[in-house]
Amino acid sequence: MNPADPVLSLIRPEILALTPYSSARKESSGGRVWLDANENPQTPSAGKPLLNRYPEPQPADLVARLADYYAVAPENILVTRGSDEGIDLLLRAFCRAGSDSILITPPTYGMYAVSAAIQHAAVVSVPLVAAKNFALDAGAVLQAAQPGVKLVFLCSPNNPTGALLDRTAVLSVARALLGRAVVVVDEAYLEFAGTRSLATELTAQPNLIVLRTLSKAFGLAGVRCGVTIASPALIGVLQKIIAPYPVPTPVLHAALAAVSPEGLAAARASVQSLVAERRRLAAALAALPAVRRVWPSDANFLLFETTDSARVMSATRAAGVVLRDRSRDHGLANCVRMTMGTPEENNAALEVLARV
Numbered sequence: 001m002n003p004a005d006p007v008l009s010l011i012r013p014e015i016l017a018l019t020p021y022s023s024a025r026k027e028s029s030g031g032r033v034w035l036d037a038n039e040n041p042q043t044p045s046a047g048k049p050l051l052n053r054y055p056e057p058q059p060a061d062l063v064a065r066l067a068d069y070y071a072v073a074p075e076n077i078l079v080t081r082g083s084d085e086g087i088d089l090l091l092r093a094f095c096r097a098g099s100d101s102i103l104i105t106p107p108t109y110g111m112y113a114v115s116a117a118i119q120h121a122a123v124v125s126v127p128l129v130a131a132k133n134f135a136l137d138a139g140a141v142l143q144a145a146q147p148g149v150k151l152v153f154l155c156s157p158n159n160p161t162g163a164l165l166d167r168t169a170v171l172s173v174a175r176a177l178l179g180r181a182v183v184v185v186d187e188a189y190l191e192f193a194g195t196r197s198l199a200t201e202l203t204a205q206p207n208l209i210v211l212r213t214l215s216k217a218f219g220l221a222g223v224r225c226g227v228t229i230a231s232p233a234l235i236g237v238l239q240k241i242i243a244p245y246p247v248p249t250p251v252l253h254a255a256l257a258a259v260s261p262e263g264l265a266a267a268r269a270s271v272q273s274l275v276a277e278r279r280r281l282a283a284a285l286a287a288l289p290a291v292r293r294v295w296p297s298d299a300n301f302l303l304f305e306t307t308d309s310a311r312v313m314s315a316t317r318a319a320g321v322v323l324r325d326r327s328r329d330h331g332l333a334n335c336v337r338m339t340m341g342t343p344e345e346n347n348a349a350l351e352v353l354a355r356v
C-alpha cells in the first residue's frame, strides 16, 4: 500500500500497519476434504441450504453481480452487514479516538453521529439549507472542514428530508478536499430518485466513497446486506478491519436472488409502484388540514410539516399507524416522516391523519 496516496494517507497509521486476522477461508480455497476450519462436517438439524461451513469472506459471485449492478469493478466493492456497518468501518478506519472528527449536514441520518460517538470522534455540523429544499451549502462545508475532519457524510437522497443533493456541489466538495478528507455519499435511497449514482465518478475522484444497500429498493432490510463502493486500495483497508465472515450463507442466497435478472426486474417494479404511491400521497397529504407542507421527495418516504406533531403522533399511534416523529431534528419542528407502504397501508394512515 502506498501511504502517499491521497486517501490512504488519511487512514489511522495503526490500521495501515495492522496484520488482519487470517481466516481459514482466506488462507485456502479448493481442496476435497475440508479439515482446516474447525467446522462440524454435518449440520445436525439438517436444514437446507447446508450451513455447517464458514462462508467466503466476500463471496465472489455476489461481488461480481453487485459490481455489475452498480456499474463498478469488483475491486471497488465491499459487502457489509447493512450499510450501517460500512459507516462504522469508515469511522474506525479513519478517525483516531479523541482527536479526529467527521462532518455531517443535519437534518440527516442519525447513524453517522452515533458511529462517531462510539469511536470517540467529534462531529462538526453544517446544516442543509432548508429554504432551498435542504440543499448542500458547499462553501460552508469547505469552511468547516478543518484539519482533523476526516470524513464528510453526505446523504443523497437525504434521510429524513427526501431530497437529492446537487451532484456538482457534492463533486466540488470532494475535489476541494482531496488529500484532506474523504466524502462519503450515502445513496441508500438512490433507486427511488431515478438518477445516476456518484459511484461513476470514483476513478476520477478517489476520495469519494459511495454507500448502497439492499434494504430499500430490494425490500431486504431483514437480510442486512449493504455495499461500500470505494477505490480498491481503500476496500483493501476496510477488509482488514471487517469481521472475518460478514456475509452469512442465508444472506448470500437472498442477495444473489435479489440481483439476479428476475430479482432486478422485480425490484424495478416495486420501486415504480412506491414512486407512484409517493406522488399520490404527496398530493393527498398536502390537502389535509393538519398538514402545513409536504417536502418534495426522491426517496421512499415523505417528510411533512404538521400543525402539531405531538397530536399527529398520538392520534396515529392510538390507531396503530406508526409514523416517525422528526420534530426534534435540526430545523424540523412539527415534522413527521411517513414511509410509503402498500396502497392499503397508506390509505389507513391518510384516514387517521384526516381526522386530526
Ligand SMILES: Cc1ncc(COP(=O)(O)O)c(C=O)c1O
Pocket: 081, 082, 083, 084, 085, 109, 155, 158, 159, 186, 188, 212, 213, 214, 215, 221, 224, 225, 226
Ligand atoms: C440514509 C441511510 N443510510 C443507511 C441506512 C442503513 O441501511 P442498512 O439497512 O443498509 O444498514 C439507512 C436506514 O434507514 C438510511 O436511511
